[in-house]
Every structure is written in structure tokens, then in C-alpha cells.
Amino acid sequence: MPGVLPDVAPQLRALRRRRGLTLEAAAQRAGLSPAHLSRLETGNRQPSLPMLLALSRIYGTTVSELLGEAPPERDPVVRADRSEPVEADGWIYRQAGGAGRALQCLRVHVPYATRADIVRVHPGEEWIHVLEGRVRLALGEAVHVLDPGDSAHFDSLTPHRIGAATPGGAELLFVHTLMQSPVAELCLGDGTPHRR
Structure with missing residues (x-):
């Protein structure tokens, strides 16, 4: 059902493009069909948690970032x-x-x-x-x-x-x-x- 995770679809497409990956290459790395990944990127399909995890690894990010969650503020100082x-x-x-x-x-x-x-x-x-x-x-x-x-x-x-x-x-x-x-x-x- 589209709309449950409204920010994920455009984020998935933007991250794939930023990594310079074709739809086919990203889908192959994630173990998905290009058609399925296309549906995820257009919001016609909602990704499962394992799919989000696989895609976040391929795109060099986290599931939290994919979902638009703000990371906690990090202490810039390492003692x-x-x-x-x-x-x-x-x-x-x-x-x-x-x-x-x-x-x-x-x-x-x-x-x-x-x-x-x-x-x-x-x-x-x-x-x-x-x-x-x-x-x-x-x-x-x-x-x-x-x-x-x-x-x-x-x-x-x-x-x-x-x-x-x-x-x-x-x-x-x-x-x-x-x-x-x-x-x-x-x-x-x-x-x-x-x-x-």
C-alpha cells in the first residue's frame, strides 16, 4: 500500500543515482528484479526491512537515514x-x-x-x-x-x-x-x- 513511507521512494532513487548505479546494477546487488526496485523507487511498492537494510548497505547509508530519521547530535570531540x-x-x-x-x-x-x-x-x-x-x-x-x-x-x-x-x-x-x-x-x- 503506497503512502506508508512517503519519503523512502524518492530517497531510494536519489541515493542510487548519487552512487552512479543503474537500476539494473542496484537491483542485482540487492537481489531484486529491476522492475521491483523501480516500483520501490516510485512508491508503488513498500520495501520490507530486509530490503531497506540491503539497499542502505549498497548505497553506503543507514536504514534510519533512508527513513528520514534525524541522527542524534554527535559530540565532535573525541577524548x-x-x-x-x-x-x-x-x-x-x-x-x-x-x-x-x-x-x-x-x-x-x-x-x-x-x-x-x-x-x-x-x-x-x-x-x-x-x-x-x-x-x-x-x-x-x-x-x-x-x-x-x-x-x-x-x-x-x-x-x-x-x-x-x-x-x-x-x-x-x-x-x-x-x-x-x-x-x-x-x-x-x-x-x-x-x-x-
């Missing part, structure tokens, strides 16, 4: 004493930015010579800034060694690998976008993150 370290594959992460944002900002300790030093490729951009130690950054075929104070900003679809180049490890600031990511977890470690 150092409230940032618990999380460890994954020997890397130690501390939140340095607000949760639920399009950018994930972290302070990261990268240990020397770990199995986490593997090639990554994913949508988005990354920016790193070395605070302490030296960092070895492989971007495609090029390898760069960054000293304290050095930064790098790159498209993360470029195969990349980040590792400490000094035995004591390295400390860096790390910012990356969560473009079209269904998971808002730390993207650097393959292991299961756990509180220290």
Missing part, C-alpha cells in the same frame, strides 16, 4: 582518555574521530614484521601521517619509506600495503573513507578485533 585500544593482527587502533561518519579516523600502532602486512584493495581513499618510527608504504609497484612528519594520500583501489620499517614499530594517524562499505569496522586487520 583521549575515552578511546579504548583495539587490537587486530598485532595492530593497535585508537578511535581518533567520531563513530558513524563517512571518514574513519584512527591513531594506529603498526608493529614490525607481522602477517597483517598484506596487500589491500578496497573502495575509497586513505590518508596516513607518520607520528613516530618509519613506515613502509607499497602502492602498486612503488615502495615508499615515510619518516615522522611525512604523509601519503591515495586511492585505496590501488593495491597497497602498510608496514613498520623500524623494529620498534610505528605510530601513525590514519584516515579512510567508508565508501560503499557494508561494514564500518577497521579495514586494516584480518583478525578479529578485540579490546585490550
